[in-house]
Amino acid sequence: MNSPSRTDRSAYRSTVWFQAALLGGATLVTTSLLSLGDLATRDDIALRAEEDLRASIGQVVPAAIHDNNLVEDQRTERFDDGGTITVYRATRDGIPTALAYTVAGPGYSGTIRAIMGVDPQGRILGVRVLAHTETPGLGDKIEVLKDDWILGFDGRSLGDPPAAEWGVKKDGGHFDQFTGATITPRAVVKAVRSGLEFFDRRGQALLAGDVDGSDPAPATTRGDR
Amino acid sequence: MDYRDNASKALWSNNIVLGQTLALCPLLAVTGTATNGLGMGLATTAVLVLSGMLVSALRNLITPEVRIPAFVLIIASVVTLLDMALNAWMHELYKVLGLFVPLIVTNCALLGRAETFASKNPVRESMFDGLMIGTGFLLVLVALGATREIIGSGTLFANAGLLLGERFAFLETTLIPGYRGFLLLVLPAGGFIALAFLMAAKRAIDRRVQRRRGAHAPIDVAAAGARPA
Numbered sequence: 001m002n003s004p005s006r007t008d009r010s011a012y013r014s015t016v017w018f019q020a021a022l023l024g025g026a027t028l029v030t031t032s033l034l035s036l037g038d039l040a041t042r043d044d045i046a047l048r049a050e051e052d053l054r055a056s057i058g059q060v061v062p063a064a065i066h067d068n069n070l071v072e073d074q075r076t077e078r079f080d081d082g083g084t085i086t087v088y089r090a091t092r093d094g095i096p097t098a099l100a101y102t103v104a105g106p107g108y109s110g111t112i113r114a115i116m117g118v119d120p121q122g123r124i125l126g127v128r129v130l131a132h133t134e135t136p137g138l139g140d141k142i143e144v145l146k147d148d149w150i151l152g153f154d155g156r157s158l159g160d161p162p163a164a165e166w167g168v169k170k171d172g173g174h175f176d177q178f179t180g181a182t183i184t185p186r187a188v189v190k191a192v193r194s195g196l197e198f199f200d201r202r203g204q205a206l207l208a209g210d211v212d213g214s215d216p217a218p219a220t221t222r223g224d225r
Numbered sequence: 226m227d228y229r230d231n232a233s234k235a236l237w238s239n240n241i242v243l244g245q246t247l248a249l250c251p252l253l254a255v256t257g258t259a260t261n262g263l264g265m266g267l268a269t270t271a272v273l274v275l276s277g278m279l280v281s282a283l284r285n286l287i288t289p290e291v292r293i294p295a296f297v298l299i300i301a302s303v304v305t306l307l308d309m310a311l312n313a314w315m316h317e318l319y320k321v322l323g324l325f326v327p328l329i330v331t332n333c334a335l336l337g338r339a340e341t342f343a344s345k346n347p348v349r350e351s352m353f354d355g356l357m358i359g360t361g362f363l364l365v366l367v368a369l370g371a372t373r374e375i376i377g378s379g380t381l382f383a384n385a386g387l388l389l390g391e392r393f394a395f396l397e398t399t400l401i402p403g404y405r406g407f408l409l410l411v412l413p414a415g416g417f418i419a420l421a422f423l424m425a426a427k428r429a430i431d432r433r434v435q436r437r438r439g440a441h442a443p444i445d446v447a448a449a450g451a452r453p454a
Contacts, residue, residue: 052316
C-alpha cells in the first residue's frame with residue numbers, strides 16, 4: 001500500500017516548515033471563525049445586555065411611574081476619587097419621577113453590586129442585588145429569589161430609620177442580619193446608605209436633568225461610557 | 226467499533242469522573258445544586274460532540290508533532306463560539322450557564338478524548354464517543370449535585386425552571402420543608418466529601434458484581450479468558 005507518492009508526502013509533512021504552516025493555518029482559520037462568530041452575535045449580545053439592564057431597572061422603578069426609556073435617559077457621574085456611577089432617570093409626562101443607579105460594596109467574599117431606585121422625596125422604591133459571590137445558603141439571602149430581606153428597604157430614606165440606626169441589628173441598627181451571616185447584610189446596608197447619601201448630594205440636580213453640576217465633580221454626559 | 230461496549234465504558238466502568246478521576250475542577254465548582262450540574266453537563270456534552278467531530282475530521286491533516294496545540298485551539302474555539310451563541314440566542318439559558326461555559330476549557334476530559342479517541346477514529350464514532358462521555362459526566366454531575374443539594378439545602382432541582390424553561394418548573398421540589406440547611410455540603414469541602422462517597426459506592430457496586438459473577442457464573446470467567454488460579 002505504500003506508494004512512493006505517499007512516502008514523499010509523509011517526508012514533507014514531517015518538516016518543521018509544514019508543522020509551522022499547519023499551526024499557523026489552524027490559528028488563522030480559528031481566529032477567522034471567532035471573528036465571524038463575534039460579528040454574528042455582537043448586536044444580539046448588546047441587545048440582550050440592554051434588556052437585562054432594563055429588566056433590572058424595572059425591578060426597582062415600577063413601570064406605572066414612568067413612560068420614558070430609562071436606558072436612554074442616562075448620565076454618568078464622576079466622583080472625586082475617579083469612580084463613576086451611571087444614573088438612569090425615570091420621567092412621566094416629562095416630570096421626573098425617580099432615579100435608578102447601581103451601588104457596590106465589599107461583601108464577605110467579593111464585591112456586592114446592587115441597583116436601587118429612589119423617588120424625588122429620597123425614599124427607596126426598591127433595591128435588588130445584581131451580582132455577588134457570597135456563601136451559598138448563608139449570604140445569598142440578599143437575593144430577592146431566596147429571601148424577602150431586601151424588600152425591607154422599600155420606603156426607607158436617610159431619616160427613616162434615623163442615621164444612627166442605618167445598620168444591622170448586631171451593630172445597634174434597624175435591619176436584620178441573617179443567622180450565621182452578618183458581614184453580607186452589613187455590606188448591603190452600608191452600600192444602600194451610601195446610595196442614599198449620593199442622592200442627598202446630587203439627586204435633585206440629576207432629577208432636574210442637570211448634567212453640568214459641580215458636586216462631586218463635573219458630570220459627563222451620556223455616551224461617555 | 227462496538228457501540229454498546231463504548232457506551233457502557235463511558236457511562237460506567239471508564240466513566241470520566243468515577244473511572245478516570247478527570248474533570249474534577251468543573252465538577253466540584255458547579256455541583257452545589259442538581260440544576261447547575263445538569264446545565265454544566267449539557268454544555269460539556271455539546272462541546273465534546275463538536276470537538277470530537279472536528280478533531281476526527283482533521284485527524285489526517287494534523288501531524289502528530291503539533292496535534293496537542295491544534296486540539297487545544299479547536300476546543301477553545303468551539304467553547305468560545307458556544308459561549309457567544311448562547312449569549313446571543315439563548316440568553317435565558319446563558320444567564321444560568323454563562324458562568325460555567327468558559328470553565329469547560331479547563332475540562333481535561335475534552336483534550337483527553339481528542340487525544341485518545343477522536344484523533345484515531347472516524348467522525349461518527351468520535352461524535353458518539355463524545356456524546357457518551359458527556360452523558361457519563363452529566364450523570365455524575367447531576368448525582369453529585371442532587372446529593373449536595375438534598376443534604377445541603379433540602380431541595381432538589383431548585384431553579385430548574387430558569388435553566389430549562391417554565392415547562393420544567395415542576396422539577397423544583399422542596400424535599401424537607403423548613404430545613405435549616407447543612408452548609409458543609411454546599412461548600413467546596415462538601416463537594417470533595419460527597420464525591421468520595423460516590424466513588425466509594427461505585428467501587429462497592431463493582432466489587433459486588435464481580436463477586437456475584439465469580440460465585441454464580443464461573444463459565445463466564447472462563448469464557449473471558451481467565452486462567453485458573
